[in-house]
Amino acid sequence: MERQSNWVASRVSKTSDSLDRAFAEGLTGHVITARDGKRVQLEDGGEAVEFVSCSYLGLESHPDLIAAATEAMGRFGLHFSTSRNRGRPPYLRELEELLSVMYGGAQAAAFTSVGTVHLGLLPLLGAGALPSYPVADAGAAFLVEKTAHASIQVIRGVLEQIGPTRRFDMTDPTALAAAVREVAATGRTPIVLVDGVGSMGGLIDVASMLAILEPFGGHLYVDDAHGVSIEGSLGAGYAFEALGGVLPENVVLAGSLSKAFGGAGGFAVVPSHEDMLVLRKFANPLVFGHSIMLPMLAANVAAARLHVDGQVAELQKRLWRNAAEFDRLTGETLVNAGLHSPVRGALFDTEDAAFAAARRLKQAGVLVLPAFYPTVARGTGLMRFAVSALHQQRDLEAAAGALGF
Ligand SMILES: Cc1ncc(COP(=O)(O)O)c(C=O)c1O
Structure with a gap:
């Protein structure tokens, strides 16, 4: 019997195995065993700074x-x-x-x-x-x-x-x-x-x-x-x-x-x-x-x-200061540089280059969200950074350094 095509089947069949490989290599899907602000302990015993959580103001631990x-x-x-x-x-x-x-x-x-x-x-x-x-x-x-x-x-x-x-x-x-x-x-x-x-x-x-x-x-x-x-x-x-x-x-x-x-x-x-x-x-x-x-x-x-009561407005200032500092450290080259968005992206022309960057970031103790096709164009890769009011200068420097800046 002929199988009727539908968008779910099409999406499943078009999605590459990149994300599976990123999981297998420990580049995403991290298990966090302890947390202090943006610093996390990982199940494998390592410590890292995370740019993954979308809690851009750090209010969840207030x-x-x-x-x-x-x-x-x-x-x-x-x-x-x-x-x-x-x-x-x-x-x-x-x-x-x-x-x-x-x-x-x-x-x-x-x-x-x-x-x-x-x-x-x-x-x-x-x-x-x-x-x-x-x-x-x-x-x-x-x-x-x-x-x-x-x-x-x-x-x-x-x-x-x-x-x-x-x-x-x-x-x-x-x-x-x-x-x-x-x-x-x-x-x-x-x-x-x-x-x-x-x-x-x-x-x-x-x-x-x-x-x-x-x-x-x-x-x-x-x-x-x-x-x-x-x-x-x-x-x-x-x-x-x-x-x-x-x-x-x-x-x-x-x-x-x-x-x-x-x-x-x-x-x-x-x-x-x-x-x-x-x-x-x-x-x-x-x-x-x-x-x-x-x-x-x-x-x-x-x-x-x-x-x-206005406390969030104070945290916003820290968020935008951190976003601007991260832009400065990365030479204003990232996706969204200069924008009042907490999202930054490092785009790579090939999946291999994206994987190499993800490995360097992980090795430097920096956790990000790697995205591949169909989230980004076929064959390319994006490292998504969620900047927070809680990031410290050394966190931003570690991330920029691992990106080669
Ligand atoms: C723009 C946008 N809308 C909706 C959602 C879904 O949110 P929820 O998990 O609350 O349904 C997300 C989740 O990340 C999102 O980024």
């Missing part, structure tokens, strides 16, 4: 978060196993209220992950069920940016059931405007899905994208998982600040609580209480899934307080 998680565990145990709609501790409301302060009074709904935000919210957005985001009688069409995160790409088939879903390439300067015009000509409302801070690439110009969409009554959905906490006086993040420090009409923000924020989970930012009511009633993972586990929920509240 005493306030640890105390909050410990107290919650003592009071409630680990988990209250039901949907948030059926029963919950006070932390959930506290978290959402503090997030609302961070986002200038807009409403925030907490989910267990960013992926569940996409899954819960996007079908409602496309169906015109969220009151602040009207959709034409003909329905909506989704335009997914090619490099938008895998957690969005994987639900394109779900979105296709709501409205036509196609991809566009933002490196082509005319592609988005053309796609939006084509959708509008069919009478549908265009909904554009993009990242804010790219997890591998650069900063996405969300304000220009919104300007293209606005005349057509379209909506912009930004996954700013990597941008949350690292910009803005209250840590609202890259996309919110790039859009003028307010939630513009027609924009939905999705954020992460698991990266720079210091805790765990995801959240959506929408304008009104009426949108929140729809999310609580119909967003599938909120209705039928469990809530963020209790110690992490309490830690999220503690982290949100550090945002609202």
